[in-house]
Amino acid sequence: MKYTASLVKLHIDERICARRKEALERGIPVADDETLNFLLLMLRAVKPMKILEIGTAVGLSGVAMLSERPNAKLTTIELEEERFLEAKKNFADFGMTERVNAYLGDAGEILAMMDGEFDFVFLDGPKAQYEKYLFDLKRLMKPGALLFADDVLLYGWVSGEEPTPQKRHSIVEKIRSYLEVVTADEDFITSVVNVGDGVALSVYNSEE
Secondary structure: OHHHHOOOOOOOOOOHHHHHHHHOOOOOOOOOOHHHHHHHHHHHHHHEEEEEEOOOOOOOHHHHHHHHHHOOOOEEEEEHHHHHHHHHHHHHHHHHHEEEEEOOOOHHHHHHHHHEEEEEEEEEEOOHHHHHHHHHHHHHHEEEEEEEOOOOHHHHHOEEEEEEHHHHHHHHHHHHHHHHHHHOOOOOOEEOOOOOOEEEEEEOOOOO
């Protein structure tokens, strides 16, 4: 474990911690402690009221986000039905059902049909689709909104710190393309930070 990760102390409900541990043991892709802590830090700084999440998994990051922001509402999208149903159960168990609008389906298709404005976006769905989502995410973001894209360094493969396995070259190139596009986009100011598996933070132009 890297030194900075060893310093992380998650201040979340013990029930969330227990379910995260159980989900990890089942191979469910929940955010690691360092990433979740950074996500919650950003939520505390931005103080969003409307959060959009791409990649619900079993809903535990969503539960943690809503716990940090008790007056916020979450819109979340998940492709796999089994995880979607488990997420809905977790939202219910933590008394958050009324604060969640959960969609089952392909995020690209659902985003294209959505309207409204969000002040925080947690992008944690299929990594190869990040660039594809960007057009609609911009349309749905309020001025000053924060886009938090997770896993953008992907085990060090994207940065070149670790050799990329042959079968992973395609996804690495797609993530690099996303990073090149979002950092070049003058509507955003973006910084990539080495937290967890890499996070790209992009703040949407706050000028009206």
